[in-house]
Amino acid sequence: MKKNLNVIAAYSIMMGLIILVGIFQSWNIALSIFNLCLISAVMTMGANIQWGYAGLINFGIMGYTALGGLAAVLISVDPIQEAWRAGGFDILMCLWLIIVMILAIRFILKNFEKSKFRTYGIASIIIAGIIIIRVTAEPGIEAIEAVNPAKTGFLGGFGLPIVFSWIVGALFAGGLAFIVGKVALGLRADYLAIATLLISEIVIAIIKHEDWLTRGVKNVIGLKRPVPYEVDLQTTDWFINLVEKFNSGKLDVISNLAERQSALNQLVIEGSSVFVKLCYSGLFLTVVIILLILTQKALYSPWGRMMRAIRDNEEAANAMGKNVVKQHLLIFILGSAIVGIAGAMLVTQDGLFTPGSYRPMRYTFLIWVMVIVGGSGNNFGAILGGFVVWFLWIEAAPIALFLINFFTAGISESNALKAHLIESVPYFRFLMMGLGLLLIMRYRPKGILPEKIEIK
Amino acid sequence: MDILNAIILLLNYIFIPALTYGSQLALGAIFVTLIYGILRFANFATGDMMSFGTMVTILFTWYFQSLGISLGILPTALLAIPFAIIFMILYMLSIDKFVFKYYRTNKSPPVQLAMVSIGVMFVTQAVVRIIIGPSDRRFFDGEKFIIKAREFKEMTGLNEGLALKSTQVLTIFVTVVLVSLLFWFLNKTKTGKSMKAYSDNEDLALLSGIDPKKIVMITWIIAGILATIGGALYGLDKSFKPFTYFNNMLPIFAAAIVGGIGNPFGAFLGGYVIAFSEIFLTYAYKKFFMYILPESMEPESLVQLLSTDYKFAVSFSILVIVLLYRPSGIFKGKVL
Numbered sequence: 001m002k003k004n005l006n007v008i009a010a011y012s013i014m015m016g017l018i019i020l021v022g023i024f025q026s027w028n029i030a031l032s033i034f035n036l037c038l039i040s041a042v043m044t045m046g047a048n049i050q051w052g053y054a055g056l057i058n059f060g061i062m063g064y065t066a067l068g069g070l071a072a073v074l075i076s077v078d079p080i081q082e083a084w085r086a087g088g089f090d091i092l093m094c095l096w097l098i099i100v101m102i103l104a105i106r107f108i109l110k111n112f113e114k115s116k117f118r119t120y121g122i123a124s125i126i127i128a129g130i131i132i133i134r135v136t137a138e139p140g141i142e143a144i145e146a147v148n149p150a151k152t153g154f155l156g157g158f159g160l161p162i163v164f165s166w167i168v169g170a171l172f173a174g175g176l177a178f179i180v181g182k183v184a185l186g187l188r189a190d191y192l193a194i195a196t197l198l199i200s201e202i203v204i205a206i207i208k209h210e211d212w213l214t215r216g217v218k219n220v221i222g223l224k225r226p227v228p229y230e231v232d233l234q235t236t237d238w239f240i241n242l243v244e245k246f247n248s249g250k251l252d253v254i255s256n257l258a259e260r261q262s263a264l265n266q267l268v269i270e271g272s273s274v275f276v277k278l279c280y281s282g283l284f285l286t287v288v289i290i291l292l293i294l295t296q297k298a299l300y301s302p303w304g305r306m307m308r309a310i311r312d313n314e315e316a317a318n319a320m321g322k323n324v325v326k327q328h329l330l331i332f333i334l335g336s337a338i339v340g341i342a343g344a345m346l347v348t349q350d351g352l353f354t355p356g357s358y359r360p361m362r363y364t365f366l367i368w369v370m371v372i373v374g375g376s377g378n379n380f381g382a383i384l385g386g387f388v389v390w391f392l393w394i395e396a397a398p399i400a401l402f403l404i405n406f407f408t409a410g411i412s413e414s415n416a417l418k419a420h421l422i423e424s425v426p427y428f429r430f431l432m433m434g435l436g437l438l439l440i441m442r443y444r445p446k447g448i449l450p451e452k453i454e455i456k
Numbered sequence: 457m458d459i460l461n462a463i464i465l466l467l468n469y470i471f472i473p474a475l476t477y478g479s480q481l482a483l484g485a486i487f488v489t490l491i492y493g494i495l496r497f498a499n500f501a502t503g504d505m506m507s508f509g510t511m512v513t514i515l516f517t518w519y520f521q522s523l524g525i526s527l528g529i530l531p532t533a534l535l536a537i538p539f540a541i542i543f544m545i546l547y548m549l550s551i552d553k554f555v556f557k558y559y560r561t562n563k564s565p566p567v568q569l570a571m572v573s574i575g576v577m578f579v580t581q582a583v584v585r586i587i588i589g590p591s592d593r594r595f596f597d598g599e600k601f602i603i604k605a606r607e608f609k610e611m612t613g614l615n616e617g618l619a620l621k622s623t624q625v626l627t628i629f630v631t632v633v634l635v636s637l638l639f640w641f642l643n644k645t646k647t648g649k650s651m652k653a654y655s656d657n658e659d660l661a662l663l664s665g666i667d668p669k670k671i672v673m674i675t676w677i678i679a680g681i682l683a684t685i686g687g688a689l690y691g692l693d694k695s696f697k698p699f700t701y702f703n704n705m706l707p708i709f710a711a712a713i714v715g716g717i718g719n720p721f722g723a724f725l726g727g728y729v730i731a732f733s734e735i736f737l738t739y740a741y742k743k744f745f746m747y748i749l750p751e752s753m754e755p756e757s758l759v760q761l762l763s764t765d766y767k768f769a770v771s772f773s774i775l776v777i778v779l780l781y782r783p784s785g786i787f788k789g790k791v792l
Contacts, residue, residue, distance in 0.1 A: 183779075184776075187779060189566065195776065195779055209765035361581075365574055424585060424589065431578070431582035431586070438572065438575035445568075
């Protein structure tokens with residue numbers, strides 16, 4: 001108990017802050033911050049597995065998040081029959097061609113000695129394949145995108161409950177990580193960072209511009225929810241009764257029946273949105289707890305010890321007979337898959353998929369700030385980092401506004417400098433993140449909750 | 457005649473834009489490569505440092521414009537750049553003193569320095585946005601075109617026009633001058649040679665009496681010059697927007713690595729490799745083929761290898777291929 005005191009203290013302070021937001025701003029804001037904190041926590045856990053356990057630097061978090069989001073779309077949206085009839089055949093043909101291409105390359109790789117000739121052969125297969133695929137896909141893609149472009153214009157998905165997409169998102173992200181890992185994991189740390197960053201940009205470019213699959217920048221809206229809708233709740237009896245019971249003290253004071261009814265309606269509308277957010281919180285919290293248990297178990301297992309050995313001294317671990325390359329690939333896939341789950345969760349919560357919103361600042365660098373600030377190598381630290389940084393990211397503007405008003409209290413309202421500062425309040429969050437990262441790196445390089453290895 | 461038309465078409469839509477864009481990338485790539493070669497970390501703040509330099513240039517330009525100073529047909533920004541460079545060098549040196557120096561003296565691993573540079577990136581980005589705001593700004597004044605497309609058509613009687621913007625000529629000219637000066641400095645002067653020696657082998661360089669403090673200072677000074685000029689030229693040619701500058705970091709990295717990171721000449725050429733391949737692969741060649749092929753063979757589709765949406769993806773794919781087959785870059789840089 002005593003040795004975990006700092007963990008408990010840090011988490012209670014964090015919870016206290018969120019509750020303060022609930023009391024002073026509104027419970028709606030507090031809960032939406034809390035939900036995004038949980039999603040961020042899942043992302044940081046993924047990054048922490050790669051960086052903290054194995055020392056692999058992955059700046060492609062954005063790409064895996066987007067793939068998770070794509071999974072949410074492909075799983076939950078109903079299939080669009082018309083589009084399938086219009087161009088489904090061409091797309092399936094292309095899929096076939098891709099599989100044939102990969103098999104052909106594998107065949108060549110297996111059966112021929114490494115030589116210039118083989119390299120050129122593979123290159124020509126890839127180029128010819130791309131051209132053939134483009135020619136086959138072109139009419140199909142055009143036909144699909146022409147089907148009711150204002151509303152659909154894409155193939156749609158499988159029409160399954162969206163929660164399944166959390167698993168599928170993990171599979172998608174893991175699959176991408178497998179390819180990336182095969183290509184890039186041999187690189188030195190900072191090259192790996194750049195390579196993964198650029199690959200994630202390629203993924204985003206594809207998601208943004210392949211309209212037949214993702215609707216591209218036209219966005220997919222109105223995804224199905226795993227939790228009830230506010231509008232339905234507001235007309236459900238048991239929910240109204242619940243709100244009435246909850247607020248009986250407040251309502252009893254009002255004697256006028258009509259006034260009481262309107263007050264109750266207002267409470268029901270507020271309550272329904274809080275209730276929906278609470279449902280999401282419950283779902284996300286379950287995921288976080290399951291992942292936390294699994295990652296903690298992994299950290300203290302022989303496997304976790306091996307990973308740390310590889311991280312701290314690759315050569316020595318290699319000499320002990322550990323397969324460093326294979327383990328690196330494995331942990332790269334696992335971490336990315338967790339990020340994929342977070343991506344699917346994010347889209348589930350928002351109910352919409354906007355490929356244009358995936359930007360490296362928000363989905364790669366911010367997550368890294370979370371991991372570093374929280375404490376790499378320590379799961380509790382990583383989760384805390386997700387909470388603290390996201391909380392600051394959201395609350396930075398109000399804090400900055402307060403500080404500006406405080407320091408310029410003597411200056412008149414019409415002062416140009418003051419007006420300019422107040423106008424640029426949203427950008428103080430970048431300043432805060434940067435300064436926070438620099439200070440932590442300088443004075444507490446292991447993060448708020450440093451890695452602690454107990455040898456039992 | 458048709459052949460001439462085709463050549464002018466390619467010049468106008470591929471060659472000149474690619475040369476301009478390549479020059480802008482090249483300056484940034486040399487910046488990245490110098491920092492990597494001498495300070496030994498990947499500087500993720502590259503794009504934002506360039507945007508900071510551009511911002512200072514813009515502020516000086518506005519100041520000069522308000523004083524009524526202008527350079528006639530040349531943009532006022534040219535006058536502002538030297539002042540911006542001085543300011544930028546001070547900024548670079550203070551960042552080094554307050555942030556990077558600590559890790560350098562502690563001999564932190566490069567990854568940690570890269571992380572620190574992310575912190576610098578956040579702060580610089582915030583400062584730029586707080587001071588000048590995130591919106592699109594044009595600060596070009598003076599004569600826009602050297603040759604207008606219509607005038608060219610009238611002059612030569614060809615179907616295709618050749619438009620030559622003054623910013624394009626300016627960019628290419630300034631880049632060539634600056635890069636020649638830089639290579640002269642690195643290859644011929646004593647300080648430049650000691651920088652190369654320090655980059656090749658730190659211990660040996662220290663042993664032969666090279667002062668590391670001086671080397672680091674000169675590196676930041678050159679970096680400041682490159683960042684300001686590269687950023688300002690890009691801003692003059694297109695427009696200044698902090699977010700675009702942040703995004704430009706990625707093709708710049710690609711150029712530096714493709715050229716062989718740590719090798720300034722490689723970075724210089726890498727910029728052009730990236731720019732040309734981006735534009736070559738995404739240009740629609742339909743009109744070109746219409747000129748050179750007989751009418752019966754004219755293509756019906758756009759004859760575009762990749763849609764322009766994938767412009768960025770092209771450079772990143774090149775990078776991935778280079779990393780796979782020749783990790784040290786086209787011109788051998790530091791071996792991974």
